């Protein structure tokens with residue numbers, strides 16, 4: 293039996309998202325069956341936080357859809373990540389970038405990446421601090437088997453999407469500065485911000501990729 297809730301959720305979302313905004317279905321802790329239903333309903337990009345979960349789902353679903361890594365990338369998982377994903381949204385560390393570059397070179401792949409911005413400047417969170425993003429992008433732009441395609445941010449957690457707005461604004465500002473900088477091997481094309489509670493605000497502030505889990509699949513257990 294199909295869980296028609298997921299189908300309806302995807303259709304409702306796709307109907308309200310502007311045509312130039314890409315929907316990434318954030319699939320952590322969801323079954324392959326649930327992901328497949330979202331795909332049948334029109335989802336074209338799956339976001340995965342965990343390599344093992346991604347590997348299991350990918351085996352069943354394949355590369356007819358695109359797979360984005362949206363979790364924290366650990367150095368010991370870089371080889372797998374290089375093999376499995378079509379984009380890494382969360383690059384924030386030079387050593388990891390170099391390891392990813394090496395692993396991509398080994399398999400003859402150029403990996404599109406987004407740089408994760410720690411827009412809330414939270415010490416315990418992943419991401420490059422806003423004032424360090426330009427320098428970070430310059431440093432990794434010389435790596436020929438990864439290709440910077442934009443920025444991603446989470447923003448500090450809050451129930452109120454309006455509280456996320458200043459952090460989205462700041463990330464968009466950095467995005468525009470980088471775009472104007474015209475760095476070699478860097479294309480500022482994707483700005484990934486906004487989740488279930490904040491995607492509308494994120495789009496108002498310039499996001500063209502939104503990562504949505506709960507609004508598609510329901511609350512996580």
Ligand SMILES: *Cc1c(COP(=O)(O)O)cnc(C)c1O
Pocket residue numbers: 318320341362363446486487488489503504505506507
């Ligand atoms: C889980 C997750 C999302 C989606 O969160 P929801 O609130 O369920 O929409 C988006 N981005 C990342 C990085 C996530 O881990």
